[in-house]
Amino acid sequence: MSQHREVDAIVVELPGPGRWLVQNSPARRVPSHGTELFGTRYAIDLVGVDDRGRSAAPSLRALVASEPPERFVGFGRMLLAPIAGEVLVVHDGEPDHEARRSPFTLLPYALGQAARVRAGVVAIAGNHLIIGRPDGRCVALVHLRRGSIRVQPGDRVEAGAPVAECGNSGNSTEPHVHLQAADRVDMASARGLPFVFRRFRERARDGTWVERHLAVPGEGSLVEPA
Template sequence: MGTTYAIDLVPVDARHRTARWGWRALVATEPPEDFFGFGVPVLAPCTGVVVVAHDGESDHEARRSQLHLLAYALGQPRRLRDGAGAIAGNHVVIALAAGGPFVLVAHLRQGSLAVRRGDRVTAGALVGACGNSGNNTQPHVHVQATDSIDWPLARGLPIAFEGAAGPELPAEYRIVVVP
């Protein structure tokens, strides 16, 4: 599926929380709207042509409680059988050149896609909003680069973010501030 170098971008507040903590986080599911990142604009990470624009997957309840995380994990085989929409949710794929490489931006909010197949996008252009669709437990954006969009055969490709010191990949749990 090409996830070797994939990265999940999880929006947090100034206190580094994904959502306020409450009783539901311990014993129940939570509405995605309770998470700070839900609905935040998502910008194209690269310039290219949109080759896939998939919308229509619902944003499901978020799961932070151990009980609901276990139940969710048990449903993983079904999601894998159901295909790309069940895994990536609402998503766009941008081809950097004809024939690739390709960049997948996944788990977008239902109804938020701002691009269609065939659109040319530039890095920083709006593509949608952060959602909770597909194979995830709380709102976030999944980004990966691959050599193909034949997902069972695709190989992941390294990605990097332009920083003050040059290209880099943020460390686990590092807070990345976007001006």
């Protein structure tokens, strides 16, 4: 088993229907996002894609300019609670900014990363919510669509309950959901914790789909609910 099947890893559900492209997977490296900041040590990114594995249809604009987030398959896709628990934190109101696939737009955005880190949690996470477990550990859904969050602090949710929509707020170059587990709700001081998905289907290298249990999907793989 990989190092991510650590003892007492949090078991989560895939946080939405449809097909997802896996990016920044802790199955490839830890820290998965290249940093320990904001509790992201084991975080994973899931980009909504179509049946052909595309996050958006090809376009000439994508080669040279930013694009409206509405062009992307994942934007507005319903997100589901990955665990059962109490909603501890909800932050909404941040804009869903333009998406970037072109190197001409990605480079200046990357140069602004340090400034976003200095600006703190909201500049990185954008719209987000955090669900807590009785043992004090918690799971966050990040980069949510503005105005889409359906829950409030104090609400109790079951795993699989609709809670928000996928967006492009915060530190995000295209619509996707960032999922992470941590030892506390304060992202500024949180320590990232490992987690595994209870059950999902993953496309193997030969193009066939295999069902996996209590695992973390690989970098660049396609996954969908089992």
